[in-house]
Amino acid sequence: MAGDPTTMYDAPSGWRAVGRYGLLVVVSVIVLFPIYTTVIAALKPGNKVLQNPLVPDAFTLDILREAWSDGHFGRYMLNSFVVTIVVTVAVILTSVLSGYAFAILEFPGRNLLFAAFLATLLVPVEATLVVNRRTVDSLGWLNSYQGLTVPFLATAFGTFLIRQVFLTLPRDLRDAAAIDGVGHLGFLRQVAVPLVRPTIAAMAALAFLATWNMYLWPNLITTDADYYTLQSGLRSLAQGNLDKPNLVMAGVIIAFLPIVVVLLVFQRHLVRGLLAGGVKG
Amino acid sequence: MLAPSLVILVVFVLYPLGQAIWLGQARCDAQGENCVSNGWDQYVDVARSEEFQHALWVTVKFALITVPVGVALGIGLAVLADKYLRGVGVFRTIFSSTVATGVAVASLMWLFLLQPDVGVLSNVGWISDLFPVLKSPGLLRDPGTALVSVAATSIWANLGFTFILITAGLQGIPRDVHEAAVVDGAGGIRRFWSVTLPLLGPTLIFVVIVLTARAFQAYGEIDLLTDGGPRPQNSTTTLTYLTYGTNSIINNNDGLQAAVAVLLFLVMLVVSLLQLAAVSRRVHYA
Numbered sequence: 001m002a003g004d005p006t007t008m009y010d011a012p013s014g015w016r017a018v019g020r021y022g023l024l025v026v027v028s029v030i031v032l033f034p035i036y037t038t039v040i041a042a043l044k045p046g047n048k049v050l051q052n053p054l055v056p057d058a059f060t061l062d063i064l065r066e067a068w069s070d071g072h073f074g075r076y077m078l079n080s081f082v083v084t085i086v087v088t089v090a091v092i093l094t095s096v097l098s099g100y101a102f103a104i105l106e107f108p109g110r111n112l113l114f115a116a117f118l119a120t121l122l123v124p125v126e127a128t129l130v131v132n133r134r135t136v137d138s139l140g141w142l143n144s145y146q147g148l149t150v151p152f153l154a155t156a157f158g159t160f161l162i163r164q165v166f167l168t169l170p171r172d173l174r175d176a177a178a179i180d181g182v183g184h185l186g187f188l189r190q191v192a193v194p195l196v197r198p199t200i201a202a203m204a205a206l207a208f209l210a211t212w213n214m215y216l217w218p219n220l221i222t223t224d225a226d227y228y229t230l231q232s233g234l235r236s237l238a239q240g241n242l243d244k245p246n247l248v249m250a251g252v253i254i255a256f257l258p259i260v261v262v263l264l265v266f267q268r269h270l271v272r273g274l275l276a277g278g279v280k281g
Numbered sequence: 282m283l284a285p286s287l288v289i290l291v292v293f294v295l296y297p298l299g300q301a302i303w304l305g306q307a308r309c310d311a312q313g314e315n316c317v318s319n320g321w322d323q324y325v326d327v328a329r330s331e332e333f334q335h336a337l338w339v340t341v342k343f344a345l346i347t348v349p350v351g352v353a354l355g356i357g358l359a360v361l362a363d364k365y366l367r368g369v370g371v372f373r374t375i376f377s378s379t380v381a382t383g384v385a386v387a388s389l390m391w392l393f394l395l396q397p398d399v400g401v402l403s404n405v406g407w408i409s410d411l412f413p414v415l416k417s418p419g420l421l422r423d424p425g426t427a428l429v430s431v432a433a434t435s436i437w438a439n440l441g442f443t444f445i446l447i448t449a450g451l452q453g454i455p456r457d458v459h460e461a462a463v464v465d466g467a468g469g470i471r472r473f474w475s476v477t478l479p480l481l482g483p484t485l486i487f488v489v490i491v492l493t494a495r496a497f498q499a500y501g502e503i504d505l506l507t508d509g510g511p512r513p514q515n516s517t518t519t520l521t522y523l524t525y526g527t528n529s530i531i532n533n534n535d536g537l538q539a540a541v542a543v544l545l546f547l548v549m550l551v552v553s554l555l556q557l558a559a560v561s562r563r564v565h566y567a
Contacts (some may be wrong), residue, residue: 017366024361028375031358034390034437035378037401041393053401098286105282113283120294122553126498126521127546130539131297131304134313154289184282213383215501216525231501234385238392238505245399252389260381270380271445 038256041249049246067237067250072225076233077254080212083148083229087211088204094154095203099162100188104174114163120156126216133220143224152211158203165199166192202273205266212259230255298546305540313535327540332530335515336523336541337548339428343519344496346432347439351492352485354436355443360473362444363451373448380441384501387438392506395420395430424514427507431517434502439495443488450484451477486560493556497549500525520545 040056041049048058067073101107102114132151141147169192177187193200218232228236237251263270306323309316327333358376362369379387394401397419403409409416414423420430454477462472478485500521503509509518509526523529524541531537 020361020364020366024366024369024372027358027361028372031375031379031437031440034387034394035382037394038390041401050399050404053404094285094289097282101282117286117290120290122550123294123298124494124498124546124549126500126524127301127542128294128297129525130535130542131300132293134300134535135292135297151289151293154286156286156290156294159286209380213385215384215504216521219504220525231383231385234389235505238389242396242399245393245396248389249393252386256382256386259383260378263381271449274442274445275449 035256038249038252041246042253044246046244046246063246063250064253067247067254071233071237071247071251072228073230073233073251073254075226076228076230077258079145079148079227080230080255081258082145084208084211086145086149087152088207090149090153091155091158091207092200092204095158095162096188096193096200098154098159099164099166100184100192102159102163103166103169104192105184117156117159121160129217129220132217136221142221143227145227147221148218148227148229151217152214155207158207161199161203162196165196169195198269198272201266201269204273205270206273208262208266209259209270301539301543304536305543307536307539309535311533313533316536319536323536324540324544327537328544332515332518332523333520333541333544336518336520339515339517340497340519340521340548342428343432343435343499343517344493346429347435347496347499348489348492350432351436351439351443352488354440355447355488356478356481356485358440358444359447359451360477363448373444376444377441379438380445382438382441384438385505388434388502388505391430391434391437391502392421395506397422418511421507422511424511424516427511427516431499431502431506434506435496435499438502439492443492446488447481447484450481453484454480486556490553490556493552494549497521497545497552520548 037053041053042063043056043060044058045060045062051057098117102110102117136142136147136151139146141150173191174187177191182190213231214229215231215235218229219235222228222232225233225236234248234251234255238248241247304316305327306319306321307316308319308323362372362376382390392400395415397403397416400415400419402412403415403419414420414426420426458476458480459472462476467475497519498521499519503517503519503522504526507517508528509515509522510528511517518526518529520541523531524538524545526532531541
């Protein structure tokens with residue numbers, strides 16, 4: 001890490017440094033091994049994929065192209081982005097509003113209601129999906145963007161995170177704004193939200209990752225490939241093409257790359273989000 | 282201002298939980314309609330059934346493998362990449378990389394590694410000669426190795442997350458504590474056990490709680506790698522798979538699915554409370 005002081009106890013030198021680099025390299029190879037074999041396979045033509053699966057001895061982009069067009073991965077990617085962006089933006093909006101209400105507004109039953117919000121954090125989604133599938137079905141939302149997004153447009157965790165950071169804002173800020181005749185929404189937009197932007201970014205990064213990787217729910221409510229996300233698309237590709245591992249691995253690469261790019265760009269925010277609370281991946 | 286969040290949480294968290302509790306004592310037709318009450322002892326019947334107890338045991342085993350191994354590997358990697366070394370940032374990025382793999386991506390990468398016919402390992406001559414189980418019946422098809430293989434996938438997929446958190450925890454340990462320990466003559470190993478590990482306490486507790494919850498909720502890796510099998514042992518049918526799995530015996534039975542889902546909730550609640558009790562007794566650092 002830049003800026004760390006080199007002190008006597010933690011800067012190995014000579015053979016110890018060589019040993020440590022050696023260990024780091026060996027562990028890196030092990031960690032990256034599944035990704036390496038996937039990339040190799042996705043770039044090999046079908047007749048070569050099972051000969052020397054560890055060696056990149058043939059190269060083609062045709063398989064990636066086939067997954068993208070014939071495998072409908074273009075469509076799945078669009079669906080994943082639509083669902084993920086809608087949910088992420090909505091979670092930011094709903095969390096900021098309810099977090100503000102719980103932190104700044106005063107109304108009867110506030111603490112009780114907040115406790116009820118927190119209590120929902122104890123409920124794993126797995127306990128609710130049986131009924132949510134019935135609800136979505138009765139609304140006619142099977143195979144639809146509404147079904148994929150609406151149940152996740154607000155989270156108790158987001159509300160909690162934003163409330164905590166709004167509580168750190170000095171009370172005087174709101175009072176001064178009120179004297180100037182600024183309403184709550186104006187205060188939120190002009191003062192409160194800009195001040196807590198890092199927390200919002202961390203929450204957004206978490207919501208993005210969690211929504212992008214959602215697996216069980218899309219499988220429960222989509223049967224029409226037009227509404228598959230990348231995750232359900234991968235599932236159907238894998239189940240239909242076990243004899244074409246390179247095609248499946250090409251799909252894996254297509255699903256993997258965008259999230260790698262997003263993570264590299266938002267790494268800092270994500271790390272802070274993960275530290276605030278581990279939403280499952 | 283509260284309305285949007287309130288509506289979503291009531292309609293998609295509270296109502297379904299309440300409704301699931303009711304549905305768990307009901308029987309519905311094959312379309313999931315015309316549900317009629319079957320008495321609350323349906324919960325008792327489900328909880329006592331061989332299928333539920335087997336799935337509970339599989340789930341507990343899965344957590345007992347993935348959580349300790351995941352935490353230990355996370356600590357190992359974080360300590361390994363914590364020293365001041367030129368270029369350590371590259372290794373940190375590599376160790377974090379699996380955080381980018383969703384469950385489907387990670388599972389299919391490992392399926393391709395382990396699959397006995399078209400998988401990588403079984404098609405590399407010397408590896409499959411060394412470990413014949415890779416080809417016949419295959420790690421995912423052998424009842425003795427299937428759960429461990431799925432757990433390995435899960436551990437790998439969570440490793441980036443664990444590594445990131447523990448690395449952040451390590452950076453939160455003040456350098457002068459380490460320096461004081463050096464002055465007192467503590468070597469590297471002694472410092473790890475007496476300084477690093479205790480001061481990582483709060484981070485590790487958080488990691489353990491999250492990894493445990495993830496283990497109890499694991500679904501995608503089981504769905505893709507083993508489909509709850511191999512059968513007839515159902516070696517990887519966890520509670521979540523029993524509830525939602527395509528090949529679960531209660532697939533298409535909303536009443537029994539709701540019952541298992543509610544019991545899963547209760548089991549997770551008990552596990553959380555036990556963890557909290559253990560934490561409040563042991564830890565005073567946070």
